[in-house]
Amino acid sequence: MKFICSKANLLHGVNIVSKAVPSKTTMSILECILIDASANEIKLTANDMELGIETKIEGEILEKGIIALDAKIFSEIVRKLPDNDVVIETDSNLKTTITCEKAKFNISGKSGEDFTYLPYIERTDFVTISQFTLKEMIRQTIFSIADNENNKLMTGELFEIKGNQLKVVSLDGHRISIRRIELKDTYEDKKVVVPGKTLQEVSKILSGEAEDEIRLFFTENHVVFEFDSTLVVSRLIEGEYFRIEQMLSSDYETKVKINKREFLNCIDRATLLVKEGDKKPIIIHIEDGNMELTINSQLGSMDENIDIEKEGKDILIGFNPKFLIDALRVIDEEEVSVYLVNPKAPCFIKDDNETYIYLILPVNFNAVNR
Amino acid sequence: MKFICSKANLLHGVNIVSKAVPSKTTMSILECILIDASANEIKLTANDMELGIETKIEGEILEKGIIALDAKIFSEIVRKLPDNDVVIETDSNLKTTITCEKAKFNISGKSGEDFTYLPYIERTDFVTISQFTLKEMIRQTIFSIADNENNKLMTGELFEIKGNQLKVVSLDGHRISIRRIELKDTYEDKKVVVPGKTLQEVSKILSGEAEDEIRLFFTENHVVFEFDSTLVVSRLIEGEYFRIEQMLSSDYETKVKINKREFLNCIDRATLLVKEGDKKPIIIHIEDGNMELTINSQLGSMDENIDIEKEGKDILIGFNPKFLIDALRVIDEEEVSVYLVNPKAPCFIKDDNETYIYLILPVNFNAVNR
Missing domain, CATH: 3.10.150.10 (DNA Polymerase III, subunit A, domain 2)
Structure with missing residues (x-):
């Protein structure tokens, strides 16, 4: 594999997918960022099995291929490179060379084949909202999820769509936070519980601009956030959320x-x-x-x-x-x-x-x- | 005791003397800031027995007196008060009331008589330099003091005055840092070792402005830094500093x-x-x-x-x-x-x-x- 891209693009992509690299794991392949330049685009992916993030970066592929690189070392190297074009090249032994101006790094990679790809989700009907709105709704409710795992449902947030209304709810047994907005369109009713961690990480990646949009796809077990060149796939929390109406x-x-x-x-x-x-x-x-x-x-x-x-x-x-x-x-x-x-x-x-x-x-x- | 002063003045003074409050001590009185309004000025003092700082703040004394207040609580209270005049009042049981606008705090103080005052240092001949210069010289040398106490002299910096030259030296066994400046006047030769901690704390308080001056007094066992309304008194490290000339x-x-x-x-x-x-x-x-x-x-x-x-x-x-x-x-x-x-x-x-x-x-x- 060999490709060339700007340091800024590479760093932006690495920062995005790093949010899905688990801090602790027994599977060392999950500590990697997968670089996939096997087709006509350069894709970075990280996956902690609950949450997966994939993003495309602009660049020129000189030789198709795929490699998994330790996320920590790779992102530190990219961060400290001069502001110029970066060439990433791998050999048949998975040895990876990162060159920028006169600086040349060698690190060893892992086979991309060992990497766990994101689950394939059929993306058909979706809800569109502005990145600003989603980021705000998360910030305004995320503090009252429960941080222990005794009750799994409390560690997530309810996303409920009824007609043209989106309601987000979090609660921890002592308090309830509810935010409600009107959507531009009317949608089929939906009611899912999204893990708090997913929302925290998504919120960090979102631009927060009112003009930038994000598309949310809901399936039986997953939610997908699609925005800019990025795809975030997360498992949902199973079970029926608390009935809060009677408390209100x-x-x-x-x-x-x-x-x-x-x-x-x-x-x-x-x-x-x-x-x-x-x-x-x-x-x-x-x-x-x-x-x-x-x-x-x-x-x-x-x-x-x-x-x-x-x-x-x-x-x-x-x-x-x-x-x-x-x-x-x-x-x-x-x-x-x-x-x-x-x-x-x-x-x-x-x-x-x-x-x-x-x-x-x-x-x-x-x-x-x- | 009762006095009134602006929150800004009080906070500024508290921030300065807090640098001399020990983080760990067995003498709980040393965890206090002494407020002395027994004469015609309001003086704050903290002292960890190696390093002592005293600063005057502007305000109006309504009733003379003296009190020692827990530094941590007192500084947090002051920091969070509204930006307005603050009244501090103590009663005969050392109960202290801090009032600002409609907020009123009550904390219990300690008798000022138990406090260890700064040693009295006769301040006669001194060296004058700009705060900017001293702050720079500390920054440019402090990183190569040794941080363990195996060799006490290595935890300090040599201040050597010869004629109109001031030389500052630090070393840790692997490296030596030397900075030299020309003073405006010529002084008697002096050679003392100032504790690194003292220099770090002094450097945090200094304005860093080139026009602001600081006066340094050296005695047998102490160094005094006098600037603005503040006095910093520190013990010197005893012993003869390393002979570095032969290495240069x-x-x-x-x-x-x-x-x-x-x-x-x-x-x-x-x-x-x-x-x-x-x-x-x-x-x-x-x-x-x-x-x-x-x-x-x-x-x-x-x-x-x-x-x-x-x-x-x-x-x-x-x-x-x-x-x-x-x-x-x-x-x-x-x-x-x-x-x-x-x-x-x-x-x-x-x-x-x-x-x-x-x-x-x-x-x-x-x-x-x-």
């Missing part, structure tokens, strides 16, 4: 309008009195026109007041401050509305059209100790 | 002029084939007009050529690539001169006036294996 009551006893930045900064300040692993709640006391936030820990105490607009009853309620911070950080509005029922019922942060809903369970606290 | 021969068999950036980038590329802890040398082959650099490791091999100007004999010599990189990184010139004698003798990278000299010992290598 729209009744409330107290409604608060508050400046998001003030609210967030105040909770952020309060958390510095909470040591890692400590579960000190922030206590929120809502009265007419005023929200008082207090926190008490071995390190000290904090007390702050924020002006609010209030409808309904006064309430005293406690929360894990991290959960409030996570939700407030991904809301772009300057002012948010918080809906509360009682100190034991979940609170909702949502907008009027319910394009976002963040449900957070309160924390029990000892009112005497506050 | 100016004879050479080969002289090479080379573009610094090309040389540095090439070695940097080569190191990616060297795993942490592995001691693979980079082999340099110097011939008329050409330098060939090669490296061989289990990961692969690299080979690169760079155009040079050469005087004298051809030579084949091996180096620890890190040592070359460290020296080349802190040289600002576009072109550097390298002086070599034979494959077992140190090489020198220096300029014609010897404002800098970097001596690096070569590494033995098996010529057959290259």
